Amino acid sequence: MFEQLVDGIFWDIALWVFAIGVLWRILSIFRVRNKPDYSVPRDSAIVGAIGTNLHRFMPRREMISRTRLQVVAGYLFHLGLFALLVFAAPHVLFIEAQTGLGWTPMPYWAFIVAAQLAFIGLMLLWFHRIMHPVTRLISDADDHIAAILTFIVMLTGCMALIEEFNGLRVLHRFTVELWLVYFPFSRLMHAFMFIPSRAFTGAWFGRRGVKA
Amino acid sequence: MSDNLERGLEAMRGQMDTSVMSYMSTCVHCGICADACLFYTETGDARYTPIYKTEPLRKLWRQEYTFWGKLAASMGLTKKLTEQDLADWEELVYDGCTMCSRCSLVCPVGIDIAYMIRKVKEGLSAAGYSPGDLVEAGKRAVEIGSPMGVTLKTLEATIRVQEKETGLKVPLDVEGADYLCLLSSGEIAGFPEFIGSLAKIFKATGVSWTISSDYFEATNTGVQLGNSKMAATLVERVVAAAEKLKVKYVISPECGHAYSTIRWDAPNFIGRPLPFKVVHIMELLDELRSDGRLKTEGFAEEKLSYHDPCNAGRRGGVLDQPRNLMNMVAPDFVELPETGAMNWCCGGGGGVSSNERANELRLKVFSAKKRQLDAVNIEGLVTACSNCRHMLEDGLEENEMYDVELLGITELIADHLVEEGG
Amino acid sequence: MSNNRQSRIRHHRMVVFSLLSLLVLTLILPLIPYAVADLGQSAGKVVNPGADLWREVRQRDRSVIGSTQVKGVDSGVLINVYGEDWRQFRMQRLIPYGAALMGIVLSVILLFYLVRGPLRLQGGPTGKKIQRFTVFERTTHWFTVSVFWLLALTGLVLLYGRFVLIPLLGAEGFGMTASACKEAHNLFGPMFLVAILMLFVTFVKDNFYARGDITWLLKGGGLLGGGHVSAGRFNAGEKIWFWIAVLGGIVLCVSGLILDFAVFGQGREVMELSHVMHGIVALIVITVSFGHIYLGTAGVEGTIDSMTSGYVDEAWAKSHHDRWYAEVKAAAVEDSETEPAGGGSASTGVASPARDG
Numbered sequence: 001m002f003e004q005l006v007d008g009i010f011w012d013i014a015l016w017v018f019a020i021g022v023l024w025r026i027l028s029i030f031r032v033r034n035k036p037d038y039s040v041p042r043d044s045a046i047v048g049a050i051g052t053n054l055h056r057f058m059p060r061r062e063m064i065s066r067t068r069l070q071v072v073a074g075y076l077f078h079l080g081l082f083a084l085l086v087f088a089a090p091h092v093l094f095i096e097a098q099t100g101l102g103w104t105p106m107p108y109w110a111f112i113v114a115a116q117l118a119f120i121g122l123m124l125l126w127f128h129r130i131m132h133p134v135t136r137l138i139s140d141a142d143d144h145i146a147a148i149l150t151f152i153v154m155l156t157g158c159m160a161l162i163e164e165f166n167g168l169r170v171l172h173r174f175t176v177e178l179w180l181v182y183f184p185f186s187r188l189m190h191a192f193m194f195i196p197s198r199a200f201t202g203a204w205f206g207r208r209g210v211k212a
Numbered sequence: 213m214s215d216n217l218e219r220g221l222e223a224m225r226g227q228m229d230t231s232v233m234s235y236m237s238t239c240v241h242c243g244i245c246a247d248a249c250l251f252y253t254e255t256g257d258a259r260y261t262p263i264y265k266t267e268p269l270r271k272l273w274r275q276e277y278t279f280w281g282k283l284a285a286s287m288g289l290t291k292k293l294t295e296q297d298l299a300d301w302e303e304l305v306y307d308g309c310t311m312c313s314r315c316s317l318v319c320p321v322g323i324d325i326a327y328m329i330r331k332v333k334e335g336l337s338a339a340g341y342s343p344g345d346l347v348e349a350g351k352r353a354v355e356i357g358s359p360m361g362v363t364l365k366t367l368e369a370t371i372r373v374q375e376k377e378t379g380l381k382v383p384l385d386v387e388g389a390d391y392l393c394l395l396s397s398g399e400i401a402g403f404p405e406f407i408g409s410l411a412k413i414f415k416a417t418g419v420s421w422t423i424s425s426d427y428f429e430a431t432n433t434g435v436q437l438g439n440s441k442m443a444a445t446l447v448e449r450v451v452a453a454a455e456k457l458k459v460k461y462v463i464s465p466e467c468g469h470a471y472s473t474i475r476w477d478a479p480n481f482i483g484r485p486l487p488f489k490v491v492h493i494m495e496l497l498d499e500l501r502s503d504g505r506l507k508t509e510g511f512a513e514e515k516l517s518y519h520d521p522c523n524a525g526r527r528g529g530v531l532d533q534p535r536n537l538m539n540m541v542a543p544d545f546v547e548l549p550e551t552g553a554m555n556w557c558c559g560g561g562g563g564v565s566s567n568e569r570a571n572e573l574r575l576k577v578f579s580a581k582k583r584q585l586d587a588v589n590i591e592g593l594v595t596a597c598s599n600c601r602h603m604l605e606d607g608l609e610e611n612e613m614y615d616v617e618l619l620g621i622t623e624l625i626a627d628h629l630v631e632e633g634g
Numbered sequence: 635m636s637n638n639r640q641s642r643i644r645h646h647r648m649v650v651f652s653l654l655s656l657l658v659l660t661l662i663l664p665l666i667p668y669a670v671a672d673l674g675q676s677a678g679k680v681v682n683p684g685a686d687l688w689r690e691v692r693q694r695d696r697s698v699i700g701s702t703q704v705k706g707v708d709s710g711v712l713i714n715v716y717g718e719d720w721r722q723f724r725m726q727r728l729i730p731y732g733a734a735l736m737g738i739v740l741s742v743i744l745l746f747y748l749v750r751g752p753l754r755l756q757g758g759p760t761g762k763k764i765q766r767f768t769v770f771e772r773t774t775h776w777f778t779v780s781v782f783w784l785l786a787l788t789g790l791v792l793l794y795g796r797f798v799l800i801p802l803l804g805a806e807g808f809g810m811t812a813s814a815c816k817e818a819h820n821l822f823g824p825m826f827l828v829a830i831l832m833l834f835v836t837f838v839k840d841n842f843y844a845r846g847d848i849t850w851l852l853k854g855g856g857l858l859g860g861g862h863v864s865a866g867r868f869n870a871g872e873k874i875w876f877w878i879a880v881l882g883g884i885v886l887c888v889s890g891l892i893l894d895f896a897v898f899g900q901g902r903e904v905m906e907l908s909h910v911m912h913g914i915v916a917l918i919v920i921t922v923s924f925g926h927i928y929l930g931t932a933g934v935e936g937t938i939d940s941m942t943s944g945y946v947d948e949a950w951a952k953s954h955h956d957r958w959y960a961e962v963k964a965a966a967v968e969d970s971e972t973e974p975a976g977g978g979s980a981s982t983g984v985a986s987p988a989r990d991g
Contacts, residue, residue: 025237028233029230029233029234029237030230030233031233031277032228032229032230032232032233032277033229033230034229034230034231035229035480036480037479037480038479038480038483038484038485038486039475039476039477039478039479039480039485039486040485040489042529043529052322053322056319056320056321056322059318059320060317060318060554062550062554063244063247063248063318066247066253067244067247069770069773070242070244074242074320112821115821116821116822116824116825119821119822119825120777120825120828123777123780123781124773124777127772127773127776127777127780128769128773129241131769131772131773131776131944132243132769133256133258133769134243134246134252134258134261135241135242135243136258137258137259137261137264138241138243138258138261138263138264139241140241143240143241155818158817158818158821159813159814159815159817159818160814160817161817161821162813162817164813165809165810165813165814167810168810168813168814185280187240187241189237189238190237190238190239190240190321193234193237193238193321194238194320194321194322196234197231197234197235197238197321197322197323198321198322199322200230200231200234200235200322200324201231201316201319201322201323201324201327202322204231204324204327205316205317205324208476208527208528208529209529209531210525210526210527210529210531210553211553212316212317212553
């Protein structure tokens with residue numbers, strides 16, 4: 001019964017809530033307009049917007065010694081998770097079954113390594129969050145739920161690895177559905193929002209001729 | 213709801229824009245902004261975390277601009293923004309932030325945090341929660357024309373002394389001059405040799421310039437307070453003076469926020485483009501250098517370095533010009549570690565040095581600057597902002613670092629001018 | 635405190651002590667006939683006419699390895715000699731002795747807590763704090779803890795699950811649970827290597843032998859009364875735990891990797907040996923961790939703060955780690971006496987000169 005719901009209506013609901021929710025959140029930032037800028041730009045704002053979107057992937061040299069753990073763990077997590085989501089064989093097959101789009105998955109050992117790196121990154125980040133006085137002050141429930149929910153999705157996935165028990169697969173899919181529904185209302189939106197934010201900041205500094 | 217709170221909320225509502233909406237949805241509470249802010253790194257107090265300083269704006273965004281936030285607030289599930297919040301944030305925002313924007317350069321998801329802190333100030337000042345010293349300075353700026361109370365008489369007296377020392381005329385109210393030069397009260401009072409240096413340089417390079425007796429103040433206390441109406445009023449005075457004298461350019465002197473205000477924010481305060489071009493004095497000097505009109509001789513004897521004022525460099529974009537000028541008179545000058553756009557703030561900008569309540573704090577966080585200076589072993593530190601200079605002087609004295617001299621870049625150039633042949 | 639109240643507390647303690655002793659005995663006693671039966675072998679064999687043939691097949695004297703068409707590791711071995719021994723070891727020794735070990739130690743700790751009570755901070759806290767562990771040290775520690783416990787719990791399910799969980803979940807339900815635990819255990823295993831290495835590098839420098847360690851051990855660290863015992867940043871007990879955790883952890887990782895990635899030519903014997911080592915060391919490390927957890931939480935007042943906030947009360951520092959406390963204080967005095975001009979050293983965050991445009 002539960003399995004039918006998870007494979008059926010829950011999945012549809014989760015996808016629709018995710019898609020509409022994300023779109024709504026992105027478009028809603030335009031409910032209030034930016035005021036026009038009457039100053040004479042020194043350099044191109046658009047170049048700044050694109051440039052900052054790319055530059056901010058690399059931490060500034062002056063900040064590396066202070067932020068090493070977050071940068072390393074952050075990349076381990078994000079890159080590992082990206083590799084997992086997009087190139088792990090079970091996911092590739094799933095996406096192909098759903099959409100018809102398929103591509104070559106990565107070898108099994110790479111899947112395992114990516115998963116381990118993603119776990120290490122996520123766990124280090126979350127423990128850092130609860131140990132550091134700054135993040136202790138500014139973190140809220142949303143931050144913790146997002147991290148823990150993501151962990152649970154990854155863990156249930158890992159538990160279903162040998163694809164032997166349908167119950168474990170269903171559990172993983174159910175946690176994914178929870179994650180998808182949670183996404184648009186949460187901190188996880190940063191996955192999309194970083195692009196316009198970097199763009200606005202990049203444009204602001206860009207027209208002043210500062211590489212931001 | 214109290215009047216104060218309502219005024220504060222209304223002011224912040226007027227500050228909401230697409231950028232803020234985007235930023236508020238993006239922050240993941242990583243805390244990296246704190247590692248860039250000298251008020252956090254030098255005190256260890258997590259409340260100075262830059263994004264934490266924007267709490268009042270974030271709460272407003274949550275409870276009025278998001279679906280779930282509105283729902284939760286109406287059901288009493290979350291605490292709404294209160295007047296006490298505004299009161300509690302006054303110290304963090306005015307004493308513990310110079311709006312140097314270093315945080316804005318390091319946020320991994322690209323949030324311009326200083327941009328938002330500026331908007332929080334609009335709310336706090338409208339609600340009546342700004343430092344008394346700064347409010348008084350603002351009153352003086354509006355009523356007398358200078359936040360420090362420097363009158364035209366004081367300026368004229370200063371000019372007379374400079375004319376005597378240089379043997380040159382300082383042109384006042386010359387209609388049709390190319391350049392109108394503004395001055396900061398801090399310069400007039402503390403570093404008047406800047407005026408003499410300008411006279412020397414402009415004579416040698418044949419620049420037609422003037423100062424306006426109607427309005428000469430470069431600083432803008434409205435910007436420091438977070439009061440856009442006051443900021444606009446002060447900008448209009450500059451525009452009026454420039455239009456009256458029909459100048460092509462306005463020179464922003466050795467001051468940080470004066471430049472970022474008149475060059476970048478002024479047109480937006482008054483809602484229209486400026487009827488003149490704006491240059492920082494360093495931009496002009498660099499132009500004269502590349503034209504070949506500015507000629508210097510000799511080199512500085514001391515080992516020098518350069519301190520980028522936050523609002524001229526990181527927020528203003530005047531980063532290459534000081535280095536070109538330094539290379540003219542001190543080609544072996546050393547860069548501070550973490551320089552240019554990533555320079556550490558002196559700790560006195562954004563109105564902090566005008567706020568006596570913040571004295572202890574700004575001297576405490578000077579340790580960031582001290583650390584930079586300790587790493588380079590210099591005899592002289594050159595800068596292009598009179599407020600930075602005052603702050604650096606205070607900090608060096610507090611730390612008994614008597615062997616570092618402070619110099620203004622314009623004066624440095626003027627001291628090495630090639631004497632005119634005849 | 636009145637005499638009446640004192641004697642009532644004593645009475646309660648005796649009752650609890652007795653009940654717990656009964657519990658401990660109940661756990662230990664059944665093992666005695668078990669051991670006795672094991673030591674005595676039943677004599678008298680019936681001669682099997684095919685004994686010689688089957689002896690060769692079973693390769694008890696390892697004289698003949700069969701040849702096969704399919705070539706592979708151990709493919710010439712029809713019946714593994716040590717297989718039954720290994721299975722017997724796992725079922726009859728590892729599982730029950732492991733349970734007994736953990737049960738006894740847990741009981742002893744509980745007993746100790748009820749009888750001796752937590753070690754209170756003498757004279758109470760001063761309210762002044764000093765930093766004991768940095769953010770990185772604490773993050774590393776808790777990261778290791780979480781990976782360890784994930785592995786420990788999934789591992790214990792693999793060892794004890796069939797006894798404890800089948801009654802609860804049924805055979806099929808347990809099959810699913812065990813599969814899930816095995817996958818999680820195998821994925822997190824290599825991560826434990828990363829965690830242990832991080833832990834090692836972070837804490838090793840203060841975990842070498844220092845003068846005073848033997849004395850500390852002889853005095854029982856003050857746990858059994860006798861008051862304050864001198865120690866450096868880490869006392870001898872902590873050092874022993876560090877090395878058990880690291881060395882045990884390495885054994886677990888190596889044996890675990892052998893077990894997890896069985897595609898590098900490991901034969902059955904190697905796998906069995908690895909499993910035995912893995913199981914024994916795991917149970918030992920888990921058991922010792924009970925003591926570490928107890929002392930770090932309920933057992934010694936004021937200790938948990940060191941790993942949560944990173945700061946400890948000065949009274950705690952003086953009482954438990956006096957030599958470390960003295961070093962910290964001396965360094966603080968040195969810092970404040972440093973010449974302000976030119977004498978300071980560039981600290982972290984100050985990079986080489988370069989300009990950013």
